[in-house]
Amino acid sequence: MNGADPESGPVDEFDWIDRCLRPLAKDAPEAFDLLDDAAALPSRPGFDLIVSTDAIVEGVHFRPEDPPGLVARKLLRVNLSDLAAKGAEPYGYLLSIAWPSRFGWPQRRAFAEGLGADQAAYGLRLLGGDTSATPGPLTASVTILGWTPAGAMVRRGGARAGDVVLVSGTIGDGWLGLAASGGQEGFTGADADWLSGRYRLPQPRTGLAPALRAHASAAADVSDGLIADAGRIGRASNLGVDLELDRLPLSPAASAWLGGQPDRAAGLLGLAAGGDDYEVVCTAAPQASAALLSASAAVGIAMTEIGRVREGRGVRVFVGGREQAVSHAGYRHG
C-alpha cells in the first residue's frame, strides 16, 4: 500500500470483483462473498428453479456511447423480461463479462452501480461471476434464476386454438426508440427522448408473473418483435396466430409517429415487427381473458387483446380486416 488511489490506472479483474461485485452479493449467503467462484443453492421443495441466459454485445445490442450503468441495467432487464414471461419471481443471477481495456475504474464502477440499482429494484442478488479482458467489444452475459411453484412455469407451448392473444403495455416503442436514439429523421423533442428511454431502459413486466401463472395458457416476452415472438408461441404450440394490428396498444409517441406515416398499414407492420419492447405477449382461454385483464390492471399493467390462436401454422397479420404480407418476421439480433 503506497497511498495511491487504488482506483487509478489499469483495472485488475480481481480487484474489480473485490471492490465492485462483492458488495452486490452481500445479501446472498449462498454466494459465500464470491470467495468460492460458486454458489450453493439449497433445494426449495414445492418450487421449480427457472433458469435462462441472455447476452448483450456492444455495437449489436447497445451503442458504444451508452452509459455503462444503463448498459448494466438493460442487461439485467432483458433477462428479467424472460423471467416475467415465464411467470417466475426474480431470485438471483450470475454475470460473465469481457471488458475492453478502455473501460477503466469509473466505467466499471458505474456498471456495478447500475447492477446494484436494479438488483434492489427487482429483488435480485448476485450469485457468481466471471470477468476477463477482451480485445473486442464489451460483451456481457447474465444467467438469471427465478422461482415458480412446482410445474407452474408458463410455457410457450400451452396455447389452444380459440385462445385470445394479449399483449402488455405498448408495442413498437423499442423499435422507434432505437431510431430516435440514432438521431434518425422525424424524431425530436419529448417524444424522441421518451422513445429513446424505452429502448435504452426496458421495463420488464415482472409484476405480471402471478397473473400469467394464474390465467395465461402460454407466454413469451417481446424481444425480437411482436410478430416473431407471437410466432414462437404458435410454433411451440403447433398452432397459428392471427394478429389484428388495428388493436395494437400504442404509446402517445408511437401514435404520433404513426399519424405521420404515409402508409398506415406499413407503419403498423413496422411497429409489430420491431424488437426491444420487452413487453409480454400471451394467450388465454376466452373465459380466462377477463380475469387476466383485471389481474394485470390490479398491478398497474395494461393488457390488450390483439388476436386469436387458430388451427394451422404461422402468423397472419391483419389491418382493417385485410391480411398483410409479412416480409420480415421480426428483428433478429445479429
Place this chain on the structure above:
Amino acid sequence: MNGADPESGPVDEFDWIDRCLRPLAKDAPEAFDLLDDAAALPSRPGFDLIVSTDAIVEGVHFRPEDPPGLVARKLLRVNLSDLAAKGAEPYGYLLSIAWPSRFGWPQRRAFAEGLGADQAAYGLRLLGGDTSATPGPLTASVTILGWTPAGAMVRRGGARAGDVVLVSGTIGDGWLGLAASGGQEGFTGADADWLSGRYRLPQPRTGLAPALRAHASAAADVSDGLIADAGRIGRASNLGVDLELDRLPLSPAASAWLGGQPDRAAGLLGLAAGGDDYEVVCTAAPQASAALLSASAAVGIAMTEIGRVREGRGVRVFVGGREQAVSHAGYRHG
C-alpha cells in the same frame, strides 16, 4: 424449401439453435427442447445446486486457429474443473455465445459436436442458451450446474492451520503447453505435442468429487496457477500456505524441461505460477490425508502432498528448504 443446402451461406442464429443445439438438450425434459428459452429445474430435496460461470475469449483464452470443437470442449472443461473442486457432480449447463461472422456452418457444427462429445463424457445436458453476432472475437460463456448433498460443497475457506496441502495430477503442463503451442523455442517432438494437448484440452478432475467431499477441508481448481489458487484457499480461510516446490508432481515432459533449465528454482517457480493446469489443489487434516490419497488413487487420480497450512497470511514458497521470492503470484487471464 428450395432444395438448396440449408447449411450453406450465412448462419441464422435461430437455425443454428434448431439444428445444432436442440439435439444437445434432448435428454433434458426440463429444458423443453429449448423452445422456451428457459429451463425449469425441479427441487431435489437433500441436495444443493452448485452454480458457477466461466467464459473464454478468442485471443485471450484460446488461439484463433484452435479448432472450434476443441474450443467448445475446453469451455466445458474449465467449467467442469470448477465443479470438481467443489466436490459437485456435473448436471447441466447454459451456453451464451457471440459469433464473429467468419464462423460459418462448418465451424459452428464442429463447435456443437465438441459440446456433444464432452456432454456425453461428463454427464452434462444443455439446459438453455443464447447466441448472437459480434463484430469482435468469439466470446463464449457457460454457466454450469452441479449437485452436492446438502451443505457438502467443498469451500475454499475451510482450511485449518496444520492441514496438509495436496494437489492432483501434475503441475506446470498447462503453462509449458501454452508455450509449446506457440512454437516457443525448446519444445519439439512428442513432449511438445503432449504438453500442447494438456493446454488445449484440460482433464477436469470430476472423479475426485466424492473423495474431496469426504476428506478435504478446502479446495480450489488450479486455473490461474498453483501459487495463486493455493493463495485463494489461504485468503478465504484467513491463513497462510507454505508450498515445497521440490515435491511438485511433474509430468515426464515437465521434468525434461526442468532438467534443461539453468536455474532449477526459477524453473520450479515458473511451473508453480503458470496457469491452465485444471488440477485440484486442496487441504486436508493430517489424519485425513491418507484417506484422501487412497480414495483418489482408487479413481485413478494421483494426489501429492506439497505443503502445509499455517497461521498467518500469504503463500510462502520453498525450494531446497530456502524461501523463494515470488514476484508473480500466478497468471491472471487478461
